[in-house]
Amino acid sequence: MSRSQHVCLMAQYNQWMNTKVYQAALGLPETELVADRQAFFGSLLGTLNHLVVGDTLWLKRFAEHPAGYAALAPVRELPTPLSLGQILFADIQALHAHRQWLDRLILDWTASIAEADLDHALAYHNSKGVPARKDFFSLLMHFFNHQTHHRGQVTTLLSQAGAEVGVTDLLALIADRPD
Secondary structure (H helix, E strand, O other): OHHHHHHHHHHHHHHHHHHHHHHHHHHHOOHHHHHOOEEOOHHHHHEEEEEEHHHHHHHHHHHHOOOHHHHHHHHHHHOOOOOOOOOOOOOOOHHHHHHHHHHHHHHHHHOOOOOHHHHOOEEEEOOOOEEEEEHHHHHHHHHHHHHHHHHHHHHHHHEEEEOOOOOOOOHHHHHOOOO
């Protein structure tokens, strides 16, 4: 599997898991979604918003890649989140709709990444304004790892609220090889 194929697999896993997480979350009453569960971002809703914030920040940075990814054009128009804990959507339905849009955009974008693009060093500023210049492929792996990290928290919070997500392993999406 090439690195660009691996990036696409991670995008598929991201969408698959977000679908499962939101299906579970949408079945909960609002009081369960907003209850402070002492997680990094407080509640289920806070953590799900943080994932959208983080994805938005990274996608806006990735949109500056010299490849000029057309699929990221809509992200360039989004307002830059003001903090990592910002609640962009207080309503789970609106958050879910935006998450679905982002996941489709991520799938379309990753399908357009050429193998040579992954060798680029991407210059950006973090949320505190500190400049960085890092390997693009490594940044993509961080992007997907960050999502997985916080979704792991979300699945725990969902379980605490009485909702189950089911299988969460990437292994479920890796095809068997005939050889």
